[in-house]
Amino acid sequence: MLLTRRHVLKAAAASALLPRLAAAGPVTLTAREARQQIAPEGYPDTAIWGYDGGAPGPEIRVAQGARLSRRLMNELPQPTAVHWHGIRIDNAMDGVPGLTQQAVPQGGSFDYDFTLPDAGTYWYHSHNRSMEQVARGLYGPLIVDEPSVPDIDGEWVLVLDDWRLDPETGALAGDFDNGHDLSHAGRLGNLLTVNGGFDPAYPARQGARLRLRLINAANARVFELGLDGMQGWIVALDGMPLEEPLPVSGAFPLAPAQRADLIVDITAESGTAASLLSIERDGGYGLCRFDVAGQGARATREAPVPLPPNPLPVIEGLADSPLHQMRLEGGAMRWLDSARLGETELSGRELAQLGRFWALNGQADRPETPFLNAARGSLHRIAFVNETAFDHGMHLHGHHFRVIAPNGELGPWRDTVLVARGETRQIALVADNPGDWLLHCHMLGHASSGMTSWFRVT
Ligand code: C2O
Ligand code: CU
Numbered sequence: 237m238l239l240t241r242r243h244v245l246k247a248a249a250a251s252a253l254l255p256r257l258a259a260a261g262p263v264t265l266t267a268r269e270a271r272q273q274i275a276p277e278g279y280p281d282t283a284i285w286g287y288d289g290g291a292p293g294p295e296i297r298v299a300q301g302a303r304l305s306r307r308l309m310n311e312l313p314q315p316t317a318v319h320w321h322g323i324r325i326d327n328a329m330d331g332v333p334g335l336t337q338q339a340v341p342q343g344g345s346f347d348y349d350f351t352l353p354d355a356g357t358y359w360y361h362s363h364n365r366s367m368e369q370v371a372r373g374l375y376g377p378l379i380v381d382e383p384s385v386p387d388i389d390g391e392w393v394l395v396l397d398d399w400r401l402d403p404e405t406g407a408l409a410g411d412f413d414n415g416h417d418l419s420h421a422g423r424l425g426n427l428l429t430v431n432g433g434f435d436p437a438y439p440a441r442q443g444a445r446l447r448l449r450l451i452n453a454a455n456a457r458v459f460e461l462g463l464d465g466m467q468g469w470i471v472a473l474d475g476m477p478l479e480e481p482l483p484v485s486g487a488f489p490l491a492p493a494q495r496a497d498l499i500v501d502i503t504a505e506s507g508t509a510a511s512l513l514s515i516e517r518d519g520g521y522g523l524c525r526f527d528v529a530g531q532g533a534r535a536t537r538e539a540p541v542p543l544p545p546n547p548l549p550v551i552e553g554l555a556d557s558p559l560h561q562m563r564l565e566g567g568a569m570r571w572l573d574s575a576r577l578g579e580t581e582l583s584g585r586e587l588a589q590l591g592r593f594w595a596l597n598g599q600a601d602r603p604e605t606p607f608l609n610a611a612r613g614s615l616h617r618i619a620f621v622n623e624t625a626f627d628h629g630m631h632l633h634g635h636h637f638r639v640i641a642p643n644g645e646l647g648p649w650r651d652t653v654l655v656a657r658g659e660t661r662q663i664a665l666v667a668d669n670p671g672d673w674l675l676h677c678h679m680l681g682h683a684s685s686g687m688t689s690w691f692r693v694t
Contacts, residue, residue, distance in 0.1 A: 280406030291373025327671025356475025422456025465510030468500030
């Protein structure tokens with residue numbers, strides 16, 4: 237092609253921009269100490285650790301199929317790493333110290349750079365000493381937009397957490413290794429928050445249709461959620477669209493690390509409020525509210541259409557696939573008689589001294605050999621057999637799986653499945669993402685005290 241003068245001028249103009257773009261440098265995500273008003277107004281503020289100084293950290297939003305690059309800067313007094321929860325990611329970018337990368341030392345940095353194959357609601361959080369670092373506030377929302385926007389009037393990302401604060405000083409309780417928490421339900425707090433604050437209010441109009449992206453960032457609390465002054469549907473779980481929107485009636489659970497996308501219509505009248513509720517034994521408590529002022533565009537609407545599906549693998553031949561058992565063991569009231577730590581047989585008392593309260597298939601530490609060695613693309617069933625007196629939210633890295641209903645039917649795609657005490661839950665997994673992947677309970681104190689394993693895809 238013959239270059240005309242106009243082409244040359246255009247090229248010059250374009251290259252003149254490049255130095256400025258380059259000078260801007262990589263986009264950073266800084267893990268650092270900060271202060272934030274977590275408790276209600278009138279109480280003291282709280283020293284937290286947050287990404288870019290906030291809990292939650294900045295909302296990261298990208299288009300499906302796009303690349304995400306962030307330079308993690310560690311300004312914490314501890315090593316750290318970022319895990320991009322629920323992303324079917326390149327293994328080297330998974331953020332697990334000791335498995336996929338070295339922990340980033342104090343003052344150090346690490347460049348994360350990966351593509352996002354699936355649209356949906358995800359999150360990022362620290363994966364080093366996570367039972368402490370996540371409790372201190374190191375998490376944030378990661379939203380991957382569908383190519384086409386659903387028919388809604390607005391959207392709110394609502395990150396739920398559960399803080400344990402001293403009401404006098406506002407200080408975060410520092411007993412992250414508390415043996416009672418570790419051996420029971422995990423670290424439960426005394427203050428429930430949305431987006432890092434107590435009972436925040438958002439504006440809404442009567443009749444408006446909103447998308448609510450709920451993310452449970454709590455260490456251990458299983459929220460039972462309910463709606464007041466709005467009604468709607470669950471349209472996605474753990475980022476993945478449901479084939480059919482599921483009407484919300486009554487309470488629905490959201491275990492640590494799980495997400496639910498709702499599409500709701502505001503039914504509360506102008507001048508009143510709609511609420512997201514935490515349902516507890518003695519009633520419902522507002523987690524956040526929508527102050528309704530004025531009428532929305534339309535009054536009544538049809539059920540929303542399903543969100544466009546993500547490029548997930550096909551599950552075929554389930555009955556012929558290998559079934560692997562993973563026993564969840566230990567904890568208070570169902571003490572381990574003995575479990576192996578490497579080659580040694582240890583009693584429950586000895587395990588407790590080592591800070592180990594739980595085990596997966598008898599292993600109270602991340603084993604040397606993977607729980608599962610899977611050929612790339614192979615289909616597996618895993619049965620989580622909960623022999624403990626507590627619930628556990630079992631999470632697989634790098635993959636989504638389908639929950640198998642008791643009648644054998646395939647349920648929703650998830651990355652974290654709640655296995656109630658005494659219950660057995662089966663999942664179907666197409667191991668299609670090569671690498672070494674963690675498999676652990678997302679009650680973070682359980683993960684750090686025995687409930688961590690891994691699997692390998694080659
Ligand atoms: Cu959300 Cu291994 O974690
Ligand atoms: Cu657990």
